[in-house]
Amino acid sequence: MFCPKCGQELPDDVARCYSCGEPVEHLQATGPVQQRPPLTPIPSNLVWAILTTLFCCLPFGIVAIVYAAQVDGKTASGDYAGAREASNKARTWSFVAFLCGLIPMIIYIILIVIGVLAGAADHNF
Amino acid sequence: MAPADRPPPPDVPGSPPDRSGFFRSRAFRASLLLAGGLVFIAWVYFRDPAEPGNMPSCPFNLVTGLYCPGCGSARALHQLLHGRLLEGFALNPLMVLSIPFVAYGLASYFLKSFTGRGLPVIPSPWWTGWAVLGIVVAYWILRNVPFFPFTLLAP
Secondary structure, X not given: OEOOOOOOEOOOOOOEOOOOOOEOOOOOOOOHHHOOOOOOOOOOOHHHHHHHHHHOOHHHHHHHHHHHHHXXXXXXXXXXXXXXXXXXXXXXXXXXXXXXXXXXXXXXXXXXXXHHHHHHHHOOO | OOHHHOOOXXXXXXXXXXOHHHHOOHHHHHHHXXXXXXXXXXXXXXXXXXXOOOOOOOHHHHHXXXXXXXXXXXXXXXXXXXXXXXXXXXXXXXXXXXXXXXXHXXXXXXXXXXXXXXXXXXXXXXXXXXXXXXXXXXXXHHOOOOOOOHHHHOO
């Protein structure tokens, strides 16, 4: 289950969230009818998904958007655990897309900077 | 490990302060992200991605020859940073149109990371994310259609 306050994933038998300390009720069932509403709205992370799709790595950015799109619908239907899981996945895949865009970019910048410096040593400016 | 080798627990007077907490904090991660973003923006400002050698090419475009939804976004950013709004829009209209929403979301994230409180959430219908997905996929397909007016969507 997930902590209703901070969203930390927890085993079903703990009495208190070990991330934020919020007391956690033991749920008889994990269907949407039995879930407690979250204390703060579950973020869809759609902004991160859009940003990484438009700048970074295509397939993973789209995956992130798909998960982000699910969050609000699941929240509206009461499936808070599903919404929390989709929210986390949207963030994770955005991060993967970000790394796929960032790492080649950093290598590229380093190579250019090294190349410029190496080139400058050979020429008189 | 013998007891003498361990640092004393935090609530004992005279113990060293626990500095590792900051590096795990939200503010630190946000600072890294902000720094990286500013480096990227500075790079794009000074080095036009339209000129060869300034930016790695899009892998999707290299492999398939088609445009991904992000193609042209770095070049568009360069034009926008230099005040050329129309040229920027022409290179990637979807990216330019998404800037206000993305900027609002980023501003809220950074405010929340540094001050604890973000901006108010803009109320939007539950299907907003699905609409975004539809728009992105449609844009992706249409900008690859090789005749007018869809060529306007291509960089």
